[in-house]
Amino acid sequence: MRSTVGTPIVIAIDGPSGSGKSSTSRGVASALGYDYLDTGAMYRAMTWALLQRGVDVEDADAVAAAAENVSIEVGTDPQAPTIHADGTDVAGPIRQDDVTTAVSPVSAVPHVRELLVGAQREVIAASSGAGRGIVVEGRDIGTVVAPDAPLKVYLVADTAARAARRAAELGRVDTAVTEASLTRRDTIDSTRAASPLTQADDAVVVDSTHLTLDEVIEHIVGLARDRS
Numbered sequence: 001m002r003s004t005v006g007t008p009i010v011i012a013i014d015g016p017s018g019s020g021k022s023s024t025s026r027g028v029a030s031a032l033g034y035d036y037l038d039t040g041a042m043y044r045a046m047t048w049a050l051l052q053r054g055v056d057v058e059d060a061d062a063v064a065a066a067a068e069n070v071s072i073e074v075g076t077d078p079q080a081p082t083i084h085a086d087g088t089d090v091a092g093p094i095r096q097d098d099v100t101t102a103v104s105p106v107s108a109v110p111h112v113r114e115l116l117v118g119a120q121r122e123v124i125a126a127s128s129g130a131g132r133g134i135v136v137e138g139r140d141i142g143t144v145v146a147p148d149a150p151l152k153v154y155l156v157a158d159t160a161a162r163a164a165r166r167a168a169e170l171g172r173v174d175t176a177v178t179e180a181s182l183t184r185r186d187t188i189d190s191t192r193a194a195s196p197l198t199q200a201d202d203a204v205v206v207d208s209t210h211l212t213l214d215e216v217i218e219h220i221v222g223l224a225r226d227r228s
């Protein structure tokens with residue numbers, strides 16, 4: 001049962017790869033009775049659709065042109081979020097290594113960002129218009145997508161902790177490959193020209209390295225209750 005307390009607000013959660021944004025955001029949204037938007041899933045779905053079309057993801061002009069014709073649909077129930085590209089349920093495929101490797105160059109293309117930021121703002125407006133709060137997670141939510149969000153969280157964790165958690169999730173014993181993949185994505189995401197991953201000036205930094213998932217969720221729910 002979802003039950004909202006206080007005035008529903010937009011909560012922006014940004015941070016590097018594998019810092020716990022998705023699990024934390026879903027937990028916070030569930031606890032507050034809010035909607036949940038995973039913007040990374042939208043960039044991944046776009047990447048999946050471009051790979052399906054055989055587009056060279058390193059060719060920014062080709063990516064920008066092909067992106068025009070991709071349709072992305074997201075479901076915002078934190079208990080059962082959904083993601084479709086061109087009518088296909090891509091929740092599984094977008095977590096595969098081919099998409100994970102290609103998603104950072106695709107999301108560095110300004111036109112891709114224009115298209116997806118527009119779609120993300122529509123989702124936020126629909127939730128707010130219906131009187132519901134929403135937790136939105138990504139890389140540029142507090143800085144670009146929802147700069148007026150009353151609560152912005154910048155979620156971090158040590159690289160080693162992030163790699164160990166992600167490797168455990170994937171059933172991998174050797175964390176070195178996972179750590180290299182996280183670091184590569186962080187580098188591309190934080191050095192690209194268009195909306196790089198940066199901490200908003202008014203964001204609250206939460207370091208989850210030594211906190212359980214429940215502790216992180218409880219902390220952010222407390223911050224939200226103070227602002228709603």
Ligand SMILES: Nc1ncnc2c1ncn2[C@@H]1O[C@H](COP(=O)(O)OP(=O)(O)OP(=O)(O)O)[C@@H](O)[C@H]1O
Pocket residue numbers: 016017018019020021022023024040165166169208211212213214216
């Ligand atoms: N505080 C925590 N303590 C322990 N494990 C955690 C914590 N937060 C998240 N995790 C685990 O870390 C892994 C990565 O979390 P999650 O997928 O939520 O991160 P993310 O930031 O959304 O990643 P990505 O940027 O790749 O989408 C998951 O297995 C999750 O269960």
Ligand SMILES: Nc1ccn([C@H]2C[C@H](O)[C@@H](COP(=O)(O)O)O2)c(=O)n1
Pocket residue numbers: 017018039040041043044103104107108137138139140141185189
């Ligand atoms: N607001 C966002 C969300 C995501 N991205 C890019 C950068 C990530 O490497 C990729 C996948 O995101 P994840 O599923 O790992 O959270 O999408 C972005 O540029 N902006």
